[in-house]
Amino acid sequence: MTLLVVTPVLVPLATVVLTAMAHGRPRLQQGLSFAGIAVFFACAVGLVGAAAADQPAVAAFGWPAPFGIEFHIDRTGASLVLITALMGAASLLFMASDADPGPQHPLLLPLLHGMLAGVGGAFATADLFNLYVWFEVMLVCTLGLFAIGARLDQLDATFKYLALNLFGTMLFLGAVGLVFAATGHLNYTALAAAAGGLPPGLATVVLAALVLAFLIKAGAFPLFAWLPASYHTLPAPLLALVGGLLTKVGVYAVLRMLGDVFAPAPALLYEALGWIAAATMLLGVLGAAYHWDMRRILAFHIVSQIGYLLLGVALASEAGNAATLLFTIHVVVVKANLFLIAAIIWRLTGSYDLRQIGGLYALRPALGVLFLISALSLVGIPPLSGFWAKLMVLHEAIAQGRVVWTVAALLVSVLTLYSMMKIWLEAFWRAHPDATWAPPRQTRLAPAWAATIALTCVTLAISLNPQPLVAYAQAAAATLAKP
Amino acid sequence: MIWVFAFAIWVTITAGIYLSMSRDLLRIVLGLALLGGGVNLLFFASGRLGSPEPAVVPMGERVLAATAANPLPQALVLTAIVIGFALLCFSLVLVMRLINDARTDDVLALRLAEPPPTDAVKPALPMPGCDPEYPGPAPALQEPLSR
Numbered sequence: 001m002t003l004l005v006v007t008p009v010l011v012p013l014a015t016v017v018l019t020a021m022a023h024g025r026p027r028l029q030q031g032l033s034f035a036g037i038a039v040f041f042a043c044a045v046g047l048v049g050a051a052a053a054d055q056p057a058v059a060a061f062g063w064p065a066p067f068g069i070e071f072h073i074d075r076t077g078a079s080l081v082l083i084t085a086l087m088g089a090a091s092l093l094f095m096a097s098d099a100d101p102g103p104q105h106p107l108l109l110p111l112l113h114g115m116l117a118g119v120g121g122a123f124a125t126a127d128l129f130n131l132y133v134w135f136e137v138m139l140v141c142t143l144g145l146f147a148i149g150a151r152l153d154q155l156d157a158t159f160k161y162l163a164l165n166l167f168g169t170m171l172f173l174g175a176v177g178l179v180f181a182a183t184g185h186l187n188y189t190a191l192a193a194a195a196g197g198l199p200p201g202l203a204t205v206v207l208a209a210l211v212l213a214f215l216i217k218a219g220a221f222p223l224f225a226w227l228p229a230s231y232h233t234l235p236a237p238l239l240a241l242v243g244g245l246l247t248k249v250g251v252y253a254v255l256r257m258l259g260d261v262f263a264p265a266p267a268l269l270y271e272a273l274g275w276i277a278a279a280t281m282l283l284g285v286l287g288a289a290y291h292w293d294m295r296r297i298l299a300f301h302i303v304s305q306i307g308y309l310l311l312g313v314a315l316a317s318e319a320g321n322a323a324t325l326l327f328t329i330h331v332v333v334v335k336a337n338l339f340l341i342a343a344i345i346w347r348l349t350g351s352y353d354l355r356q357i358g359g360l361y362a363l364r365p366a367l368g369v370l371f372l373i374s375a376l377s378l379v380g381i382p383p384l385s386g387f388w389a390k391l392m393v394l395h396e397a398i399a400q401g402r403v404v405w406t407v408a409a410l411l412v413s414v415l416t417l418y419s420m421m422k423i424w425l426e427a428f429w430r431a432h433p434d435a436t437w438a439p440p441r442q443t444r445l446a447p448a449w450a451a452t453i454a455l456t457c458v459t460l461a462i463s464l465n466p467q468p469l470v471a472y473a474q475a476a477a478a479t480l481a482k483p
Numbered sequence: 484m485i486w487v488f489a490f491a492i493w494v495t496i497t498a499g500i501y502l503s504m505s506r507d508l509l510r511i512v513l514g515l516a517l518l519g520g521g522v523n524l525l526f527f528a529s530g531r532l533g534s535p536e537p538a539v540v541p542m543g544e545r546v547l548a549a550t551a552a553n554p555l556p557q558a559l560v561l562t563a564i565v566i567g568f569a570l571l572c573f574s575l576v577l578v579m580r581l582i583n584d585a586r587t588d589d590v591l592a593l594r595l596a597e598p599p600p601t602d603a604v605k606p607a608l609p610m611p612g613c614d615p616e617y618p619g620p621a622p623a624l625q626e627p628l629s630r
Contacts, residue, residue, distance in 0.1 A: 133566070152612065159581055170522045440618070
């Protein structure tokens with residue numbers, strides 16, 4: 001078990017080293033990168049198997065816990081590691097197509113795997129300072145991915161991403177210092193034991209600082225300005241990976257702190273988080289309604305969906321935490337898939353801007369089907385995966401009598417439908433505005449189709465048979481907040 | 484002693500936040516670096532000040548003396564300093580490149596990723612050169628159209 005628990009870090013890091021050494025040989029580099037992600041995926045499946053059999057992988061390095069740095073992967077962490085590996089594989093596969101793959105820089109693949117190592121480490125660790133280090137690994141690698149294209153708007157976006165995220169990182173580090181000063185611990189188990197002895201006022205202040213830092217990373221209202229300022233400049237496969245995964249690591253950290261380590265936290269924090277969640281949903285979807293660039297519409301929908309995830313945590317119950325986990329898994333797949341489909345639309349019609357494209361339904365009806373499955377799942381139309389996820393969140397919200405939050409969530413679903421129908425009408429239904437437009441005859445879209453169809457199959461599998469995943473999420477939530 | 488230290492942290496963090504609110508790119512980077520320094524000091528203070536004795540295990544002993552300083556925050560702050568230094572180097576290079584390419588160091592003029600709207604209700608289209616380059620339809624198809 002001890003070796004398996006470090007694989008979410010070790011395998012991507014080994015791939016970073018190997019792909020960096022093969023930087024002069026693109027073919028070999030690509031092969032190594034695929035091999036690395038395959039091994040990562042296999043290890044993630046092993047982790048989920050071990051966690052589902054109630055044998056979570058645990059290891060402490062140097063000294064026994066709580067002094068050594070502990071890694072601990074329970075059901076929650078294992079399922080998120082698996083979804084990380086899946087997204088990495090889909091993104092790497094998509095990169096082999098010619099639908100906005102971005103420049104083939106020799107450092108691209110090492111940086112991408114470095115980012116996966118940061119994400120995997122954040123899900124695997126059971127130590128607060130170690131979590132900070134993984135957030136930094138993620139930040140550094142993502143900055144590299146932003147800047148690697150060196151286009152002027154990408155550099156501009158990199159700077160905004162850097163400045164605002166660095167603020168969050170500083171706040172995180174300061175909050176970790178405060179937690180350490182108050183409890184003398186950094187290990188999750190030891191913190192959980194020590195948290196009960198804190199005076200309520202001190203606990204509220206320290207936890208508020210910590211959660212605020214994670215909310216910046218998650219892109220919650222009103223701290224999401226960095227997200228729509230930067231995400232749309234990334235090439236499609238990176239956009240799908242970064243947009244699908246990174247904000248969810250922030251949500252995972254909030255879930256881990258408020259739903260597990262410090263649960264039950266002071267009630268004020270959950271109440272504040274609920275209102276932040278409602279505002280995040282609403283403001284995100286309104287931002288999306290304004291935009292006409294598909295990438296920017298979808299980037300604002302990331303913010304909007306973060307609201308639902310936070311709402312599950314804010315309900316402060318086992319059912320709420322289970323709903324957040326299920327919603328995370330659903331939304332990562334659907335969101336990444338929509339970004340990838342937008343890139344195929346770009347390749348076939350020539351632009352990301354809805355005002356300049358059209359006529360896709362006549363050209364590629366199959367793409368319309370793929371788009372509708374993911375788009376309607378994002379909206380939450382039964383029986384697609386988004387419906388089950390929203391049902392779990394709202395069922396718990398109604399059970400707790402949270403009428404305002406429920407109404408806000410339902411209203412946001414309608415507005416989400418509006419944005420998705422905007423893409424459908426403009427890109428698929430309407431004729432191309434340029435009557436002389438001819439679709440490209442020479443395309444290399446097979447890998448792109450393979451990646452999007454695979455992700456759509458995952459969505460359909462969750463949609464048509466949600467019970468195993470619901471049961472898994474409930475079992476995962478049942479082990480949270482238990483010593 | 485702790486109040487003097489707290490005051491120093493307060494001054495550093497305030498100066499850092501003030502500078503990073505500036506419109507000048509280089510000042511923002513300097514502000515973030517100062518802010519990082521302030522946060523590192525805060526983290527250092529979390530292990531309690533007081534003991535001037537270095538956290539070194541004396542020769543022949545197996546454990547640290549009880550009067551020694553707390554070694555854990557020192558080790559952790561060292562990690563944070565290294566990470567902060569790497570990010571500072573990256574942001575300096577990024578800012579130099581950005582100033583060179585965009586010919587401005589004013590953040591209000593840097594609207595390349597988010598062009599300011601020209602229409603009251605609809606967002607602006609991307610600026611030329613600020614969108615992925617389209618490979619284009621196959622040339623064989625273009626010929627009859629241009630004729």
